[in-house]
Amino acid sequence: MKEIVILADGEFPEHKLPLGLLRESKCVVCCDGAAASLDKAGMTPFAIVGDLDSLDDKLRQKYAHILIFDSCQETNDLTKAFRYSLSFDPKSITILGATGKREDHTLGNIYLLCDYAAETKSELTMCTNHGIFRVIQKSGIYDSCAGMQVSFFSMEVEQRVRSKGLKYPLDDVIFDKWWKATLNECKGDHFELELSLDAPLIMYSSHK
Amino acid sequence: MKEIVILADGEFPEHKLPLGLLRESKCVVCCDGAAASLDKAGMTPFAIVGDLDSLDDKLRQKYAHILIFDSCQETNDLTKAFRYSLSFDPKSITILGATGKREDHTLGNIYLLCDYAAETKSELTMCTNHGIFRVIQKSGIYDSCAGMQVSFFSMEVEQRVRSKGLKYPLDDVIFDKWWKATLNECKGDHFELELSLDAPLIMYSSHK
Structure with a gap:
């Protein structure tokens, strides 16, 4: 039973709690655009999910073996990463980097947590640099x-x-x-x- | 007819748009806790509104002539600053620093913009480091x-x-x-x- 951490492309973890969760995780599922931030911070994703168009060629080659291409236009990258994570029937899913930056994404992502809760019995949380949503x-x-x-x-x-x-x-x-x-x-x-x-x-x- | 800028105590303006609005304003109404950030950035408030308990002694003395004490427990500092601003019958009210940091404050403040719109005919906007709410x-x-x-x-x-x-x-x-x-x-x-x-x-x- 995996404990999955999803990294979205909002504000990168800086607070010791989300940063600790990210560093200690053996299974970081990255939303497309967040992969560059994770790589820059010296950490390695378990998988990179999305339409992959915000990934530069260097990273696309480096992580070719863990790219999960999903071009669906009806869902955002966070939802794609969530659905992919569900395929492992994980014990827990912790979402990081889902707030900060554009506030319309922040609002949407907070609401999505409700939608996700209806789809899983996994322990589900969203941890930001300021607090935790459950x-x-x-x-x-x-x-x-x-x-x-x-x-x-x-x-x-x-x-x-x-x-x-x-x-x-x-x-x-x-x-x-x-x-x-x-x-x-x-x-x-x-x-x-x-x-x-x-x-x-x-x-x-x-x-x- | 004043053009008022309210500075709340969330993420301080960094993007050129809100930072320009802050720098050019002749009438910055500061929420209590934001006064220290404004002072640190080398700018001077027009007024500081709130219960003033998050202001240190040095700033309390420096700005003694522009402190507007409001101890009401039913409203937050942003609402106190907004109500104070209304007393000038301003042409416009631009709220800065109302998002970022704790997400529960962000959500509450975004909603408050609706409440405020019902109370004024002033041009009302909330400008963040990432976008503008109207x-x-x-x-x-x-x-x-x-x-x-x-x-x-x-x-x-x-x-x-x-x-x-x-x-x-x-x-x-x-x-x-x-x-x-x-x-x-x-x-x-x-x-x-x-x-x-x-x-x-x-x-x-x-x-x-």
């Missing part, structure tokens, strides 16, 4: 630590959430504005969420 | 240039939009996923939008 799909008790800064985003405006263990209880907040359930804090080593709908909730926790 | 509030013809990369985000899932002059016509797209109307392109010096609802649409155009 998808919460059902009511339950979740690990945390006291003082952890958290924000929640619902992709379904009808979703109602109740919480225990958060500094500001969610209390059926109406998710009609993206800032509605942001800038909260965990009080202890776990917190509890009760979701009214079977619809994904994105949880973001900032690095210390 | 709020479109009604059907009409909008300036562009051929090849301009654009994305649209609707805050109202029921909104239906038809377009002329875009490479991929919007054709009543359903805005149920954030990536639904992203990565489009303008074909000429203008494009036309027809909105079904009186609800804001966020337009993002990337810098060249």
